[in-house]
Amino acid sequence: MIEHRFKCPHCGAIATFYGEPGETKVVTCAACYTRGRITIPGEKQDNSYAIEVSHLKKVYDDLIAVNDISFAVKTGEIFAFLGPNGAGKTTTVEMIESIRTPTAGAIKLLGTDTKTGFNQVKERISILPQEFHSFERFTVRETLTYFSKLYKKRANIDEILDAMDLRSHEKKLYRNLSGGLKQRVGVALSLVNDPEIVFLDEPTTGLDPKARREVWQVIANLRSKGKTVFLTTHYMEEAEHLADHIAIIHKGKIIAEGSLQDLINRYGENTTLYIKNCHSAEAPQLLEDKGFEVHSSGNGDITVKIDYKEKVLEVLSALRHDCIEYDGVDIRGSNLEEVFLRLTGARLIEEVDT
Amino acid sequence: MNLKIVGIDFLYSIRSWFRSRGTVFWSLLFPVMLILLFGAIFSGMGNSKYTLYVQDLDNTDMSQGFVTILNKTGILNIKNITTNGTITDYIKENNIKNLIVIPKGYKTDITRSYTDPTTKVNLTYYFDPTEQQTNQVLRSVISSVLEGLNMQISQGRTVVGLTEYSTVTENFGYIDFFIPGMIGFTIMQQSIYGSIERNTKFRKDGILRKLLTTPITRSEWILAKMLFMLFLAFVSTSVAIGVGIFAFGIKVNINLLTITLIIATSFLFSGIGMIIGRFVKEEETADMAAGAISFPMMFLAGTFFAVDAMPSIIQMIARALPLFYVNEGLRNAMIYMNQSEAIINTGIVVVFAAIFFIAGVLLTKWKED
Numbered sequence: 001m002i003e004h005r006f007k008c009p010h011c012g013a014i015a016t017f018y019g020e021p022g023e024t025k026v027v028t029c030a031a032c033y034t035r036g037r038i039t040i041p042g043e044k045q046d047n048s049y050a051i052e053v054s055h056l057k058k059v060y061d062d063l064i065a066v067n068d069i070s071f072a073v074k075t076g077e078i079f080a081f082l083g084p085n086g087a088g089k090t091t092t093v094e095m096i097e098s099i100r101t102p103t104a105g106a107i108k109l110l111g112t113d114t115k116t117g118f119n120q121v122k123e124r125i126s127i128l129p130q131e132f133h134s135f136e137r138f139t140v141r142e143t144l145t146y147f148s149k150l151y152k153k154r155a156n157i158d159e160i161l162d163a164m165d166l167r168s169h170e171k172k173l174y175r176n177l178s179g180g181l182k183q184r185v186g187v188a189l190s191l192v193n194d195p196e197i198v199f200l201d202e203p204t205t206g207l208d209p210k211a212r213r214e215v216w217q218v219i220a221n222l223r224s225k226g227k228t229v230f231l232t233t234h235y236m237e238e239a240e241h242l243a244d245h246i247a248i249i250h251k252g253k254i255i256a257e258g259s260l261q262d263l264i265n266r267y268g269e270n271t272t273l274y275i276k277n278c279h280s281a282e283a284p285q286l287l288e289d290k291g292f293e294v295h296s297s298g299n300g301d302i303t304v305k306i307d308y309k310e311k312v313l314e315v316l317s318a319l320r321h322d323c324i325e326y327d328g329v330d331i332r333g334s335n336l337e338e339v340f341l342r343l344t345g346a347r348l349i350e351e352v353d354t
Numbered sequence: 355m356n357l358k359i360v361g362i363d364f365l366y367s368i369r370s371w372f373r374s375r376g377t378v379f380w381s382l383l384f385p386v387m388l389i390l391l392f393g394a395i396f397s398g399m400g401n402s403k404y405t406l407y408v409q410d411l412d413n414t415d416m417s418q419g420f421v422t423i424l425n426k427t428g429i430l431n432i433k434n435i436t437t438n439g440t441i442t443d444y445i446k447e448n449n450i451k452n453l454i455v456i457p458k459g460y461k462t463d464i465t466r467s468y469t470d471p472t473t474k475v476n477l478t479y480y481f482d483p484t485e486q487q488t489n490q491v492l493r494s495v496i497s498s499v500l501e502g503l504n505m506q507i508s509q510g511r512t513v514v515g516l517t518e519y520s521t522v523t524e525n526f527g528y529i530d531f532f533i534p535g536m537i538g539f540t541i542m543q544q545s546i547y548g549s550i551e552r553n554t555k556f557r558k559d560g561i562l563r564k565l566l567t568t569p570i571t572r573s574e575w576i577l578a579k580m581l582f583m584l585f586l587a588f589v590s591t592s593v594a595i596g597v598g599i600f601a602f603g604i605k606v607n608i609n610l611l612t613i614t615l616i617i618a619t620s621f622l623f624s625g626i627g628m629i630i631g632r633f634v635k636e637e638e639t640a641d642m643a644a645g646a647i648s649f650p651m652m653f654l655a656g657t658f659f660a661v662d663a664m665p666s667i668i669q670m671i672a673r674a675l676p677l678f679y680v681n682e683g684l685r686n687a688m689i690y691m692n693q694s695e696a697i698i699n700t701g702i703v704v705v706f707a708a709i710f711f712i713a714g715v716l717l718t719k720w721k722e723d
Binding site for chain 2: 060094097098100101119122123125126127128129130131132133134135136137138142146147149150151152173189193
């Protein structure tokens with residue numbers, strides 16, 4: 001992997017990314033959260049997979065918690081494992097981490113079969129378990145030092161404290177930290193052995209929006225350090241914001257997988273074009289005659305379903321051709337929430353809340 | 355086995371423990387408070403009136419006059435006893451601590467001493483040497499009374515003397531009984547609750563899952579924690595013995611059996627804690643379960659009071675409890691120097707420890723189902 005410096009075209013912030021020559025990556029600016037694609041200069045090489053899961057299954061008595069799932073996570077990407085509570089996310093990630101024993105299937109971490117060689121890869125991975133709380137009477141620095149000393153390969157604690165913005169809290173006892181800081185310490189703990197893969201199981205659950213943003217920043221920084229991140233979450237926004245690659249799990253099965261744009265393109269609803277205060281009553285009929293699905297509100301506002309954003313121009317050209325005027329237009333694309341709704345027939349956030 | 359990792363975990367455990375005021379209190383200060391409290395109550399500290407039993411074998415106006423003088427000092431609670439058996443058996447049976455015997459012929463001898471200066475009469479004073487403060491007061495009172503009496507009879511020449519005997523063949527008091535019990539109880543509490551914390555709270559907090567994915571192995575971690583529990587056990591034992599020596603003047607023998615018992619006790623109750631932690635997942639419920647096991651054991655196993663004084667059914671129950679053998683073993687090894695009994699007690703505790711600790715280790719899992 002090579003280091004590549006990238007200047008955000010939006011805010012000008014410089015960020016460092018790691019990747020293989022020729023590799024195109026979706027990146028998020030750590031300063032302004034603008035997303036974009038960059039291509040690492042040089043000849044493209046094959047990507048190796050950090051995590052390979054094949055036909056994984058977990059059965060508890062009559063309950064199939066994880067049902068024959070397979071996926072692979074490329075080295076250096078943030079992989080979001082998205083699904084509602086009870087979908088099988090934690091069971092899956094804990095089988096990958098060898099915390100649970102699979103009923104069937106195979107798992108490879110960094111090319112090593114975990115069934116026989118998990119002890120060999122322990123030094124190269126790190127996890128943040130769900131609802132993790134560390135030793136209450138250790139300070140932040142002691143917590144990091146304790147876990148660091150369990151490994152042969154150790155990252156510099158001072159650098160981690162600085163990177164995670166924990167320097168001012170290093171002498172505080174863990175139990176006295178806020179929820180957001182505790183999660184930040186949890187993520188920091190995941191770096192003490194300078195791992196190649198970091199597993200973060202619901203790292204922002206229960207945090208307020210500000211604390212959640214702080215943790216996102218930390219996770220985004222992991223990608224910039226070239227770490228492979230396996231993130232389980234039930235927050236759509238989190239997956240949209242952070243992930244290069246998303247797998248949606250529902251009732252123990254992966255129902256969709258790909259980049260955010262792939263998923264929206266494949267499973268999202270059509271783009272909707274809102275035409276505000278159209279000055280002609282003929283407009284809906286005109287557009288229907290052109291083959292568009294149109295809905296008129298009766299007060300002049302019209303919504304038009306279109307397959308691609310490119311069709312916007314076609315709609316507007318048709319109106320202009322007939323000299324029909326309007327006050328304005330708004331284009332709304334699909335998002336992950338709609339993808340999930342379409343795939344499962346349920347809203348993720350509602351399922352979470354109930 | 356990576357002993358460096360074991361050492362790191364051990365040192366961090368001590369640091370963490372020391373920061374918990376509650377744990378330090380319950381581990382060290384609470385037992386000290388109990389020792390001082392029970393020691394004060396049952397060792398005679400704080401008494402304003404001292405009981406002195408009197409056996410008047412002479413039963414004459416002169417012997418009764420002596421008893422009256424003792425009574426008039428105002429600080430003695432005189433109790434007359436009559437027995438036809440031997441006085442030592444009577445003392446033992448009735449748990450008498452201080453007794454003075456006025457011999458038959460007391461009046462005759464004193465009368466003879468007026469004409470024969472060589473005639474003497476000796477009173478016999480039986481005392482409990484473990485109750486030093488009481489002894490000091492009683493000796494002082496009796497000596498003063500005798501001094502006055504001798505002055506009256508012969509202008510100071512000793513006619514009425516005092517011969518002292520210990521009321522017990524072994525110089526042991528309640529505090530000698532109590533401190534080993536307190537040590538056993540403290541190690542039991544530390545081990546059970548420490549083990550439960552590691553197996554329920556750490557599981558709930560995800561610490562065990564985190565550790566499972568680090569290079570530390572389960573056996574290294576258990577070894578580190580057992581070293582820490584042993585450290586705590588020896589610290590609390592030292593504190594209890596220190597209080598016993600400095601506050602109550604007990605004599606303690608630290609020998610191989612004592613050390614073996616302390617180690618075995620720590621393993622025994624850690625094993626019980628592990629078993630509780632395996633079957634009771636919630637921390638609060640596990641604490642209650644630990645309390646339900648440890649508190650009855652504390653009272654039934656002879657920590658505070660001798661099991662022999664309890665009803666026979668309770669004695670049977672006590673002999674089925676591991677803490678009973680811990681307490682008895684510590685008393686025999688540390689205080690009574692009854693090595694043969696101590697070996698038997700230690701053997702029983704070691705067997706209990708092996709069974710419960712191995713079962714605990716086998717039942718304790720870091721992996722989730």
